[in-house]
Amino acid sequence: MSGEEYVRMRTLQVVVLVVFGVIAARLCYLQLFDTKYAELAKANALRREVLYPPRGEVYDRNGEFLVQSRECYDLMVVSRDIDRRGFDTALLCSVTGIPREKLEKELRNAAAYPRAPRMIANYISKEDKLRFDECNFRGFYTVYRTARQYPRKVGGNLLGYVGEVNSSMLRRYPEYRPGEYVGVSGVESAYESELRGRKGVRIREIDTHGAIKGSYMNGRYDTVPEPGKYIVCTIDARLQLFAEELMRGKVGAAVAIEPATGEILMMVSSPTYDPDELVGRERGNHYVEMMNNKRHPLFNRAVSAKYPPGSTFKLVQGLIGLQEGVLRPSDRHPCREGYQVGRLSMKCHEHASPVDLRYAVSTSCNAYFCYVFRDILDNPKYGGAKNGFDVWREYVESFGFGRKLGSDFLNEGNGYVPDRAFYDRRYRGSWNSLTVLSLAIGQGELGCTPLQMANLAAIVANRGYYYIPHIVKRVEGRDSLDRRFYERHYTKVDPKYFEPIVEGMWSSVNRDGTSWRARIEGQDVCGKTGTAQNPRGRDHSTFLSFAPRNNPRIAVSVYVENGGFGASAALPIASLIEEYYLTDTVRRPELVEQVKSMNIYYPAYDR
């Protein structure tokens, strides 16, 4: 062999070895270093069937069902497994009650991904499912789900509803899969993690046709679904129902709190809706209807709306004045149908003059609280109204205004208390206590949620402190709620200053005040009316109240938009709620009739 031939032979041997070397290197990478193929192989040959747990149920404070979980089924299809010749569309439609066009449309969509299971109908009842099982349609199967059911049909906004997870939710919480249900608002969303339970999984081996070949590793990795926990609400279902009936036809909100615990006994956002309408196949249509309703039934006014508190805010004004030492209960101020300084005047209704604090609260004198408010702001101690305003604002915040209270509602609103910077901007820096005088009587830029107002009632009832209002009393398997619900939150006003205000509220109902219609035999009701001017039609009507005067059991705030005087719309509703809760009966049927037949005109909504 010549040297040339030897080189060529060696070269070719090297070529062979290089070819095999490249293949070996590639195999080494595929089999030893790239782990994605093992995962992909599992994804190919294993089908993970998710087993859904029943969603937790919700009880009211007396153990009555507010929300139940009803058994229902999703109809699924794997397009390529459908028996094309033997499949009877009409039969499937009649068995499951799906309209034919919808079924055909879904089947066309499913054909785009022939191997993937796809849901074509949901909320199939148990009875329909049994009939479906008898027919044995190839390629179709059902998956167990639960649907919500509301025996009392109350508390739509309060309980919230359940819907399919949306894409932003899917991005944030990878444990959810498309098509799964999740609490969207109210209790359902606030306690989602407790209510949803834990999904189970069953892993099966499948072949390339999707046929099930058996369980994977004899079910070693299968898990059983864990049902959602039940929840006991602080709501009294009967009171809730009664309040919803009273609020029907009005726009506004009513909230009742047990002052000693902060538990929300009743919470109505009106107009409300039948929560069952947001379950089942018609859900989408009902949802669109509600979204188009100008009165916004899906907006939870009780925790999110911002209303001017009106005269009810005088309670806060008086308390701050007492604490600041600029007001003594015996101080008298004149009121000649209002408060006048120069060109500025604040009207008041006709009553005796001069008045002391008790009577000023009782009869809701505007002028009196203008004096108090100006004394607070212009207190020489602080050197200037602006500094005084900062002090005032701190007090107001300590009552829970202008910020979230921290309740278990995720969509709780802040309300609004303007700050110094706001007025500096608005008046280009030149303003004084007169400029912002409307704050004295709870008007102007102030905005409070009905929950904050009910909380104010609870603060006064407790003489100086509150528990954060909350909706859930107990969660299955948990000894206690979040710690924040057990802490007393004191305002910056000393409890000793509350008694004169309580005295004023008591006499407003029981002696010589604007709230005389709220009187209930045998119960020492205390109350404060409020009438808030607003640019959109008649005044808003509001009423704050608690009862009995000593060891109060209930604190109520009712707000009726465009309801007129506080005493005309909000007061009777609040009073009836108190009566029903405290005595279990209503002895004033004519008042109930009057409330129910009340006709309020809403130019802002019903154009």
Add this chain to the structure above:
Amino acid sequence: MTGSRHNRIFDGVDRATVLLYVLIVLAGCVSIVSASYEEGAADLFSFSHFYMKQLVWVGVAFVTAVVVLLLDDRFYHMLAYPAYIAGLLLLAAALVAGKEVNGAKAWFEFGSFRVQPVEFVKIATALALARVMSEYHFSISRAGDLMKVGLVICLPLAIIVLQNDTGSGIVLGSFLFVLYREGLNKWLCIPVLLIAALFIFSFLLSPMTLLVVLILVCTFSEAMMNGLWRSRIVFLAAVGLAAGVLYLLVGLAAPGRMDFYHALLAATLVSLVFVAVYAYRANLRNIFITMALFVGSMIFLPTTDYIFNSMLKQHQRDRILSFLGIINDPLGTDYNVNQAKIAIGSGGLTGKGFLQGTQIKYGFVPERHTDFIFCTVGEEWGFLGAMTVLGLLCALILRLMRMGERQEEPFGRIYCYSVAAILLFHVLVNVGMTIGLMPVMGIPLPFMSYGGSSLIAFTILVFIAVRLDASTRQFTLNTKY
């Protein structure tokens, strides 16, 4: 007397080759069992199963091997041309009257049994090539002789391409391996490989780039062959200058009528006349071969787009595009390759065990007992199993080359190298496609893929080499006595 002669023949048989062959065939049987085993099938030994059928074919192949060994080596020498011509006729017959499978009209069907003539044409071509190149006055550096070799390879290639069975046709390209061993100038081999690569990637490049690369490749390889660097650089400069002048002149005379690509093309083609004269005068004949290469490529390359779009079938186009990563569509074209990669990749170091491969068992890998049989090895026996099988194949190929080197006659050497080249190409393309190194071409893994005609053809191919080798060794053994 005959008995002793047979004994002596079997004495000369290379035992290592036979052992490797048997081991690979057995590995193939095991894989086919895995690939076609059905859990809970009623009768495990029924002949309706692929693996039972294959077992029968293995038996037939062993008998064939013995028959091949029994025939005289001169018989194969004599058989070369008739077999080659018969092969061409068979191919032509298949083109006219064959059955179309997967778009290739390359099959004969006898009942349930299908034969692909190309399997046997490989043998015939290898024999014919060995015969041509072992003629007494043959010299591979002579242009005329090289043309003969090209003819032997390209005749069957042309018919196979016409059958639309490009994958099998490309196998014949592997004879370049043999030509190199037989002394073909490496500066012809390298441009051929480069041009093949250009052909694959041509639709990625502009015609201008292609032309420039082609001119450079041809000039450069010619310069490497003849070593006259200075004049080649002058040539390149002259062509470039001529093209530039032409472009400017035409641009002045009739603006927009000619772009630089056409100017360069014209300048190059005109220069070929001078090159031919120069080659004749300087007596550098190999320049003609380079010129033929260039002109041939020029005819092909501008038409590559045309070939690609009109001659290749949609699925072939998709496979090439998918292989090159130009389209990516896991559930469509890529599906086969992806599933193959998943099966192999999920095998890990030691594999999932015999009959435990989920991807194979549950049918995710397509063609799992034929073209994608290697997936079974990769999934069930893991990296170690795959390396064992590859090791056996590699050893067999190297052994065949070794056998070629010890032949007394060029005929035997060329034949052995041909067999090695064919096997190497099959392994590279078949295994390469299952692991995403190669586009999907429907060619089987030697000795392992299910199918009687392929197994028997490869058996004959290898055992003729063993027979040729045996008589050489017998001769040396006899002289020693």
